[in-house]
Amino acid sequence: MKQIVVISGKGGTGKTVITASFAALANNTVMADCDVDAADLHLLLKPEIKEKHEFKSGKTAVIDQDKCILCGKCKMICRFDAISVDKFKIFLEKKLQKKELGENMGTDKDRFVVDSVSCEGCAFCSFVCPCGAIEMKENIAGQWFDSQTRFGPMIHAKLGIAQENSGKLVSLVRKRAKEKAEEINADWVIIDGSPGIGCAVIASLSGVDCALVVTEPSLSGLHDATRVIDVARHFKVPVALVINKYDLNIDVAEKIVQYCQSNNVPLIGKIGFDKDIVKAMVQGETIIEYSQGEISTKIKSIWDRLQKEVLDGKS
Amino acid sequence: MIISIASGKGGTGKTTVATNLALSIKNAQILDCDVEEPNAHIFIKPKIQEKIFVFIPVPQIDKTKCNYCGKCKQVCMYNAIAILNKTTLVFAELCHGCGSCTYFCPQKAIKEVDKEIGFTEIGYGSTSFITDLQFVHGKLNIGQAMAPPLIRAVKKHISSTRVNIIDAPPGTSCPVIESIKESDFCILVTEPTPFGLNDLILAIEVLRKLKIPFGVIINRSDLGDNKTDEYCQNQNIPILMRIPFKKEIASAYSQGVPIVEVLPKYREHFKELFRRISNGEFN
Numbered sequence: 001m002k003q004i005v006v007i008s009g010k011g012g013t014g015k016t017v018i019t020a021s022f023a024a025l026a027n028n029t030v031m032a033d034c035d036v037d038a039a040d041l042h043l044l045l046k047p048e049i050k051e052k053h054e055f056k057s058g059k060t061a062v063i064d065q066d067k068c069i070l071c072g073k074c075k076m077i078c079r080f081d082a083i084s085v086d087k088f089k090i091f092l093e094k095k096l097q098k099k100e101l102g103e104n105m106g107t108d109k110d111r112f113v114v115d116s117v118s119c120e121g122c123a124f125c126s127f128v129c130p131c132g133a134i135e136m137k138e139n140i141a142g143q144w145f146d147s148q149t150r151f152g153p154m155i156h157a158k159l160g161i162a163q164e165n166s167g168k169l170v171s172l173v174r175k176r177a178k179e180k181a182e183e184i185n186a187d188w189v190i191i192d193g194s195p196g197i198g199c200a201v202i203a204s205l206s207g208v209d210c211a212l213v214v215t216e217p218s219l220s221g222l223h224d225a226t227r228v229i230d231v232a233r234h235f236k237v238p239v240a241l242v243i244n245k246y247d248l249n250i251d252v253a254e255k256i257v258q259y260c261q262s263n264n265v266p267l268i269g270k271i272g273f274d275k276d277i278v279k280a281m282v283q284g285e286t287i288i289e290y291s292q293g294e295i296s297t298k299i300k301s302i303w304d305r306l307q308k309e310v311l312d313g314k315s
Numbered sequence: 316m317i318i319s320i321a322s323g324k325g326g327t328g329k330t331t332v333a334t335n336l337a338l339s340i341k342n343a344q345i346l347d348c349d350v351e352e353p354n355a356h357i358f359i360k361p362k363i364q365e366k367i368f369v370f371i372p373v374p375q376i377d378k379t380k381c382n383y384c385g386k387c388k389q390v391c392m393y394n395a396i397a398i399l400n401k402t403t404l405v406f407a408e409l410c411h412g413c414g415s416c417t418y419f420c421p422q423k424a425i426k427e428v429d430k431e432i433g434f435t436e437i438g439y440g441s442t443s444f445i446t447d448l449q450f451v452h453g454k455l456n457i458g459q460a461m462a463p464p465l466i467r468a469v470k471k472h473i474s475s476t477r478v479n480i481i482d483a484p485p486g487t488s489c490p491v492i493e494s495i496k497e498s499d500f501c502i503l504v505t506e507p508t509p510f511g512l513n514d515l516i517l518a519i520e521v522l523r524k525l526k527i528p529f530g531v532i533i534n535r536s537d538l539g540d541n542k543t544d545e546y547c548q549n550q551n552i553p554i555l556m557r558i559p560f561k562k563e564i565a566s567a568y569s570q571g572v573p574i575v576e577v578l579p580k581y582r583e584h585f586k587e588l589f590r591r592i593s594n595g596e597f598n
Contacts (some may be wrong), residue, residue: 197352
């Protein structure tokens, strides 16, 4: 079983469209959508969800106001500026409702609060608190799904709103996809990656047999592709490259070709700009199903080339 | 004032909007917070005056003082410290730099050392028609996983006397939150396709949670369907601008040329957009 990840550095170059096409072309594959914070592959593959799981990750500090003695130690040691002093008015109003004491209006009291978005869950404050007023509560940071599509099983996920740890969720999706592939004796795990070069991308490419970089002929596309190729090579992952929408700027496309030649990056295909891509997307179909045209032929030859790269290649 | 540009989906035109807006108004500063893949410099072509390396503190264990008691491992929530056969190992790439291990080590055997994660560069716009544009970006080192500390370093340059325009990374997770929090307004750039709409909805959920007022720019507005329009209307979300798909725009973009240089009328559109945002018309 071989694992392939589709990445790009820059967003919007066509990762998901190409990944979905491979799903339609590959025999005996498991799909994994590792772009967990803006997942789109399900829009084309329409998975039927078989199992839903919670993704628990990380913790957030919660201050028990009744135990807090307002010493301020937690705020002092927090390096993420996640603890602040709340305006005391809100506090007082709550107390007032409880005790109905009007004369306490002017009491000067503060309250320490945790900004759950800034809190990185290091628990330093909970250890340092002298009165045990800080508890670390586990986050439900998202969900992941075990699904079936018309092209085979698919593992995908949804990161919770404003949650961190997307790298961990990516690793979880990959682990489950690999297990699934072993269970059903699949030949391939095809992974849709995310843009960027940080934790989510590193988690999606570690240990794969090939990273296919999809880029577009713009200076931004080239700049970002070179950075993500450097990351893949840093982690010793073989790469191949596809230029999507290559005819939008032939000169920059030529620069990318030269970059590939001088850096020994196998260029395994060029795809022209085609409005059918958007039309297929609106239909919720892969381009392979939607069109018998040139673009489908191109992607088929790219898939053949990629299989050869992986099977004969350095991995 | 801080205006951030975000999107959910990548490649919808965040950098296009951020750079063209910055080039259309007076007294602006652009801060490229997409430190994984910064692109604003390709369009602004800034003259860089200063380069600052950015470090995060990671623990270093003094082997002569360490007695392998395991306190550091116990307080580390990130599994960045392991103790094996009388060796205390630090996995710096997992460390968030919270400082807990150093504080609690009973032997005072831990000191924090700086680990470089990338750099920021500060300069000014060198395009002929705008001279007072300040420029800041960050670039994450290859192989580094954690962008937020570098984003914080870029945001340290936010100026209270300028209009700060933040170019955010794609997605909806921690790097995006770090970039856009504390913004006065957020422009969400999308394209009218199923992918664009799906990710726009995710980005909107984030902005609602952070309580940041926002509006939507529809880029390549004539490719796709009208579901994005319908969604915005139903949700009472202002559509700030539509940029059609034009070969001239795509071709200028691909060569690192801002739209306002090839189609000067866009400078007026962006000026007007800024005027309406700063008047609080969309809040």
